[in-house]
Every structure is written in C-alpha cells, then in structure tokens.
Amino acid sequence: MVKAVLLVVALAVFTVAALLLPLPPLEEIRGLVAEAGWWGPVGFGLGYAAPTLAPLPKNVLSIGAGVLFGFGPGLLVVYLAAMVGASAAFWLGRALGREAVERFTGTRGAKAEDVLDRHGFVAVVGVRLVPVLPFTAINYSAGLTSLGWWPYFLGTLIGIVPGTASYLALGAYGFDSGARAELALAVLGVLTLAGVALAARARRRSTTTDV
Template sequence: MTDQEPARLRSAAPEEPSAAAQSGRRAAVAKAALLVLALGVFTAAALLLPLPSVEEIRNLVAGTGWWGPIGFGIAYAALTLAPVPKNVLSIGAGVLFGFGPGLLIVYTAAMAGASAAFWLGRRLGRDAVERFTGTRVARFEAVLDRHGFAAVVGVRLVPVLPFTAINYSAGLTSLGWWPYLLGTLIGIVPGTASYLALGAFGFESGFQAELAFAVLGVLTLAGIACAVRLRGSNGRADV
C-alpha cells in the first residue's frame, strides 16, 4: 500500500458531523420540543379551565365597563393559541356586543393571536423543519414562494379549516411574514363577519341570518376552488 492510498481512503470515508452541526441539531430539537410543550400547555389550559356561560360573561361585561370588551379580546387572542373552536367564540361575541363592536373586538383579537402563533412556530419550529425535512417539503414551499398571499387568502376563506393549525403551520414554512399578514387580514373578514352576524342577529329566520349562512357556504366553495386552482398551477409548473 502506497502512502497516497490511506489519504484516498480517508477522503472517501464519510465525514463526521462537526461539533457546530451537532450543536445546531440539538438546539433545533430543543426548540421544537419547547413548541410542542407550549401547545400542550395552551391546550390543557383551554380544556381544563372552566368557561363561563354567555349570561355570566354578559353580566361581567356589563359590570366592568370598557374593561369588559378589552378583557374578552385578550382572552380571545389567548385562546387562538390553543386548538379550540374559534367560531363559537365569534358567535358569542356577536351575542354579547352586537355586530359592529363585536366584529372590531374579534377581528383585532384574531389578528393578534394569529401573529403570535406564527412567530412561535417560526422561532421555535422552523429550524427543525429546515434541518430534518430537507427536500421533502421543498416543492410545497416553492408554491408558497410563488403564491403565498393567494394561498393564505384561500385557506382563510374556508371557515371550517382550523384557524390555530394554519397559524402555526405557516410559521413552520418558508412563507414570508407580509404575505401571511396581508392574506390573513383580508381572508378572515368574511367568515368572521358571518359568524358575528349569526350571534348578533340570532338563528331565527330572517334576512341577516340567511345572508350569514349563505356567505359561509360561498366562502367554503371559494376556498376549495382557490386551493384546487393553486394545486393545478403548481402541477403545470412542475411539468
């Protein structure tokens, strides 16, 4: 064996991960675990803490003046961090505050919660996605890079899609902050207004309630059509 052969064998052997790479992997795993833990805590708190009835909240709001709507908005924003039904909360806001004030409270709180969940996902989970998924999500993220704003608007228009899951998932992807923010600002308006109308005007037969139900149905169909169109455009781009 010549002196050059050991060198060639050493160069052909797979390189061991550097200490910096191993440290980066451990940090990514630790942050992802922290995100899972936070989600578990949020979910447990939402499920275990007793929720007051609408009448109890109404009495509380009436006795606290301006602090009532502010407190409701803070609670709504906090609950968006846990996978609990937000549509029920929106209907409750319509019952408690009426359509106009309720829409302002819920819309502001929903945007605050959506922003917080996005950045939690981005700061704690994005590094792990990049390190451990590799090219497996590259195609999906390429669609987001091209159609991020339209994709966000499309999924937000479908009122039955889980609001919280979309928030965290967007943070885990390469989706930019501004397409996410603007798409959410626009996409949640019709559905939020429809659920507020159901609470404010009631479920009895009437123009307002019928219009709210009709809008929710149209939004669902529009969101599905948008998703199908984006998928088709992505398929043509890959050809």
C-alpha cells in the same frame, strides 16, 4: 372534513341550548356586558386570542361575541384578537422550528406550508377565506416558510373578513328572523362548500402526484 363536522355539531349544540335553556333576553345579556365597561371586550379578546395558539374551536367564540357585543363592536373585538393570535403563532412557529411545529400540526401543517411557500400572499388570502381550514396549523406553518410577516399579516387581515363577519352576524342576528341572519348562514354555507371543494381537489392532486 373533520373540522367541518365538529363545527356543525358545535353550532347545533349552541342552537339547541339557546332554544331550550332559560336564557335571559338578549338586551339584558348585552346590558350586563356593557356594565363591565372596557373589561368586557378586553377580557373576551384575550380569551379569544389565547385559543388561537392551540387547535381549539374559535368559530363558536365568534358567534358568542356577536351575541354579547352585537355585530359592530363584536367584529372589532374578534378581528383584533384573531390578528394578535395569528401573528403570535406565526412568530412562535418561526422561533420553535420545524420539528416542534410538525409535531404539533402533523400532516395538515406540512400541506399548508407547501401551499403557502409556493403561492405566498395569494395563498394566505385563499386559505383564510375558507372557515373550515385549520386556522391554527396555518398560523404556525406560515412561520416555517420563506413568506414574510407583512404578506402573511395582510393576507390574514383580508382573508378572515367574510367568515368572521358571517359568524358575528349569526350571533348578533341569529335570535331574530330576518334577512341578515339568513345572509350570514348563506355566506357560511358558500365558504364551507368552497373549503370542502378545495380539500377534495387538493387530495386528488396529491393522489395523482403520488402515482
């Protein structure tokens, strides 16, 4: 829930800044990025993958990729960077061990570990579909489970598509009024509501079990 609130605040700040600050035209921004050649997407990809190892907001970076590169190229950059970061955190979590990971992720990691251990690939796809769930904690916690890397990798590969594409579309088309930006907002709304519903359901189950 806290992450959802922070995400809404970040999106609001991003929107207000885009409306109030004297930003150059979108075509001019993308032209400057294009002049950087391969260094542009490579640098952005590295800058995206690194925060994946820490509990920092990455969805705003996805929106930024849509603004800078457009939908197609931006999606490719973010998709590859997210997979590199998620894979690195998985193996790092496995190497560091439970004590270090739990000190880093707290109770969120323990809950994620339990779900992933019991439901494997299906759980990975499920938690990745919801953009408000703690991406970094899930990465590290998955490394502590009996889940193999391939189910984790494939589940992440599939599960992050809707949320990532929606944030990219929001950045790529959000400056223009039209169905594509509205569709991106609608998908994000549905995924966020699904995340809130899943969190509430998990909390009720936890309370029932404790009683």
